[in-house]
Amino acid sequence: MSVGVKEKAAGWEPLIVAFCCNWCSYAGGDLAGTSRLTYPSNVKVIRVPCSGRMNPMFVLRAFQRGADGVIVAGCHPGDCHYSTGNYSARRRLSAFKRLVEFAGFEPERFEVRWISSSEGDKFAEEMTGITERIKALGPNGKMRDARWQKKA
């Protein structure tokens, strides 16, 4: 029996790791807070300076350690604080997503979104959206490292 089925039975809640660039998406998340919007607490944000900083290794590590979904959020194309970081991110991460799919993993578990610092509402929507999609998809059983035990 896979990990997923067992957990689903016991009121399973997905874990979503969100990597947000400091200048747009993290600030968008701040704005969601200041505007008192809500999104599921399944989402936990890790701040990176730029979406261009995102090494696909970070995403793999999150899945390996038991994340059920990962979202990378950066400035809109053209609006990167560092002018071109999100373009590198776009190329690298879309190639990565295809690779993940090729390896037999559900590509829906990994998303890239552009959220500006003024889009608090979009931040909340995207975070709610991915949580709902992952809930429907069920737990990540394929890429989880069995040696990495989830603490009770």
Next chain:
Amino acid sequence: MARTGVFVCHCGTNIAGTVDIDQSVEASRGFPGVVHAGEYRYLCSEMGQDLIKNAIEEHNLDRVVVGTCSPRMHENTFRKAAAEAGLNPYMLEVANIREHCSWVHREMDEATPKAIALLRAAAAKVALNDPLDIPELDVEKRALIIGGGIAGIQAALDIAEAGYVVDIVEREPSIGGRMAQLEKTFPTLDCSACILTPKMVEAAQHPNVNLITYSEIDEVKGFVGQFDVKIRQKARSVDSVKCTGCGICWEKCPSKAPSEFEMGMAKRKAIYVPFPQAVPNVPVIDRDNCLYFKKGRCQICAKECPPEAIDFEQQDVVIERRYGAIIVATGFDQLDPSIYGEYGYGQHPDILTGLEFERLFNASGPTGGKVVRLSDGKPPRNVVFIQCIGSRDKARGMNYCSKICCMFTAKQAILLKEKVPDARSYVFYIDVRTAGKGYEEFQRRAAEEYDVAYLRGQVGKIFPEEDHLVVHGVDSLSGKIVEIKADMVVLAAASIARCDAPEVGRKVGINSDSYHFFNEAHPKLRPVETHTAGVFIAGACQAPKDIPDTVAQASAAAVKAIGLLSKEKLQGEACTAEVIQDECSGCLNCIAVCPYTAITEVEIEERHHGGTLKRTVAQVNPSLCQGCGSCTATCRSGSINLKGFTNEQILAEVDAICL
């Protein structure tokens, strides 16, 4: 082993309302490396900071985690506090348990575990923090102002008076901007030109101010203190040094074109100054309409010009200059109301926008200062003003209030009554908004003394009938349908962001709101700064604004720029990339992705089988690196790391969050 202290802030009830503080503190005690955990009502207060400082000494802490608001808010506050207690300021991490936790979740059993996860991630990260040095950077003692309207002029004069050289880059042939187009200003009815032109002249004559008119920004590179800017000075076809501004050329020029300054309501010559008080008073040749440039014949201006200043061969010049600070003051555009079919704008000469109507009052305007109908030249008897054209219009996604329209409409109605005593004004409005010193009184005067009828409601249709316009509207207070036979209709078209604002923002590095107005760094506390250090904003490019607010903001931006320029050295970015040269394979992919040309190739010597070997590797210049980290993700061998956001730190956060 790390000796980490964790401090959790209640933020009054902002955090404590949805996060169980005691539970979070208790959980923090169990994180690896944590030797002390505490809480306080307001950690950012002086008492709160003292609590951290004392704990650092008492428990011999070597690193700190604070669970507070966003690091974008108070990271620096706490870094300073840590530094005052003798720690390197970068030995601190912030867990954002307010904006990203207590404010977005409603239930305590939901927010508390998340807060603990975020604290755990911060503790895991901080355990791997290294002390970082802040590099010192030079400051070029020169400011650039983009936009020569009243905001740009005011900021330039303030900076110049403080003793720094400042360049104003203006796209049009003259500085002056929107304010130069106005006849009078509310609520004092000062003549706009009378208060603006002395400032324009002052700017032109000030030894510290350089006007670079008829020019645009091509490229901005660099960073605070050292922006390298390319300015394209368009070919004026007139030698600015030789020209005396006598005006013979534009008198003699046979070719006419619609005047941009008059918004197409009047003609100008192909060689022209946009308006009589132009500064500099040097004409430009509009090459699209000049007979010589079009057909190769004419040259009358060159023949007539006494100082022989006409230069048909002139080319665009790119000026490259370094600046310490940049102020963007590019102003606003007026919405083209023809997107609203019901108002018939553009289909009838007597339906004007507010700015167009303004020009009719001006002595140098299209009608020579006579307020008359453009259709038949007769003075209007009934004028209907319609407010909020494109403002406060949710259906079209233009939710904001343009702020100035209620007031300029009241002003124009008063001016109209003074010019045409038997004229009657009707104003259709949603709400009359008159916040500002003397504004309410002014608007009341319009309604009470100048016989302006204010009708709360909207207009559904305007159509021509015989020699007048029929305005169909609703007076929502009486609930009646109103039909007015109007001689003229004036539409208070919304103030919108300049059409090229996104492009300018991209070049300079300012992000915008959903209406393309530039974003300030903080809506209340940092109103003129942007998220790009050293770049400031002033005036209506940030949001619709009247002249007093614009001038105040311009002076504020100037002070910020002066503060920056007055520093001998600036503190640079501490979180920069670093190449582990022993591991670098020299593929140099990092050079291609670096937006700051901060990476160069260098040759190193290595000992190899007893001899030495020369090898090419990458090297980061820390004073150019801004810490985006693109290079680290590009590096195949993983031999570049970003200080403050190392691979190990981010992975530690991932691990801690996934526990």
